[in-house]
Amino acid sequence: MKDSETFKLPNRRWLILWAIIYVSFLIIDIIDPTSPIASLIKYIGIFLILIYAQRKFRTDHLLILALLFTLLADTILIWTHQFILGIFVFCFAHFFHIARFTKTAPKFLVPFYLIITSIFCFAIILGLPPIYSIAFVYALSLAANVLLSSRWHKSEPKNPAGLYAALGFLLFFFCDLFVGIQYLASQHIAPTALYGIATFFVWLFYYPAQILISNSSTETTTKTIAKKPNTL
Secondary structure, three states: OOOOEOOOOOOHHHHHHHHHHHHHHHHHHHHOOOOHHHHHHHHHHHHHHHHHHHHHOOOOHHHHHHHHHHHHHHHHHHHOOOHHHHHHHHHHHHHHHHHHHHOOOHHHHHHHHHHHHHHHHHHHHOOOOHHHHHHHHHHHHHHHHHHHHHHHHHHOOOOHHHHHHHHHHHHHHHHHHHHHHHHHHHOOOOOOOHHHHHHHHHHHHHHHHHHHHHOOOOOEOOOOOOOOOOOO
């Protein structure tokens, strides 16, 4: 990994802000799962994660791009409920994470896009529901990031950023596991009673996953956390 700066923990103000956002939407979700206020708080929370990463890791452009596409995907999923388009955009968020973990040039985004489009079109030709084809690509992308982040942590066990990446994508996996249950329940493939439970657990895992991932810049060093106070 590039030795550009020593990893530093986020300061207390960010930790308190994240905790307030997290607890707030979880409480509202328990009281009223359909409340638009909870959706607004969640969206603001994801937006602030992007702002945080942009301020703290200005030179880690791939991390910022990944979080930007994450925000775009959440914009689609939260406010329009266009699930196929939202998952499609999320695939690109995962691509930029894969690119930063493997040091792959972003120019490979073009063949990545062509592969996704080809699988999508092939599924349509075969008469398969489009949601399953794009979900397949998404699942492969997520699995790659779970594996790559775990390998990074094992290769640099003293770098907290690697640990945060591994934990973040592990939580991301559990989040999407419940997304799958949520979808199956909505289609009456799984018991419909699971829908509300799954919806709650999606964000229970998703928000801390994004916080951890936002602190997983690959441009931090393997040194221990600096003792100097962090002003961000």
